[in-house]
Amino acid sequence: MEESFPMTGGDGPHSYTKNSSLQKAAAASAKSMLTSGILENLVVEHSSKMFAIADLGCSTGPNTFIAMDNIIEAVTQKCKIKGYCSLPEFQVYFNDHVSNDFNILFANLPSDRKYFAFGVPGSFHGGLFPKASLNIIYSAFALHWLSRAPQELGDVNSPACNKGRIYYSNAPHEVGQAYSLQYAKDMESFLAARAEELAPGGLMIILMPGRPNGTLPSQNSLGPFIKPLESCLTEIKTLNN
Structure with missing residues (x-):
């Protein structure tokens, strides 16, 4: 069974809305690549x-609104370059887990938006849309989340048991392998679903954290924080x- 851990809703001090400046900055730095792509x-x-756009793993905003504006701006520019006199009507589908705080998302929709907005609750590890119905699929800082924790982590009889740790850094090789296998399954299901949903000539744009090949799990950007957090x-x- 898939696990659901959406970002903290509302607009309080601990909400995703008030604690996603890092994601916002990273997306802003990628704007030029998004536009050129x-x-x-x-x-x-x-x-x-x-023209249909989907943001998979949109959370509660406001980052998703900025991203959608950037995409529509680039598509509009492309249409003008092609010499089209009229623009298509834009539809934006905001997707996240069923338990995501869609209320705060839609309450904060920009009043000057240039698109029709829809909510699509459900896991992006399965199908969400009709075949060939999306022109652009966008996902930012969401696809690195697994659909579930590997079962082996909680099995005391498994070499991949991760008891006493909250992450796979400084864990046995088998723990990292269990995470890797789960991620491979999740990516396969994600890509299979998107292959059905993306229209001919469309694009899929993915932003996600990573680390260089050959580096250790503890050498990623979160590495220095994991051990103290684990101890706490x-x-x-x-x-x-």
Whole structure:
């Protein structure tokens, strides 16, 4: 069964809305690549009156609104380069887990938006849309989340048991392998679904964190924070028992 851990909703001090500046900055730094990718690779048809965009793993905003504006700006530029006198009507589908706070998302929709907005609750590890219905599929800082934790992690009889740790850095090789296998399954299901949903000539744009080949798990950007956080959580659990 898939696990669901959406970002913290609402607009309080601990909400995703107030704690996603890092993602916002990273997406902003990728804007030029996003624009050039659309201008160089997207196929726009003059006869098409509708243009559908999906943000998979949109969370609660406001980053998703900025991204959608950037995409529409680039598509508009592409249409003008092609010499089209009229623009298509834009539809934007905001997708995240069923338990995502869609209320705060839609409450904060920009009043000057240039698109029709829709909510699509559900896991992106399966199908979400009709075949060939999307012109651009976008996902930012969401695809690195697994659909579930590998079962072996909690099995004390498994060499991949990860007891006493919250991450796979500084863990046995088998733990990292279990995560890798789960991720391969998730990516396969994600890509299979998107292959059905993407229209001919469309684009899929993915932003996600990573680390260079040959580096250790502990050498990623979160590495220095994992051990102290792990110690704190372990101590809290001990105090509560």
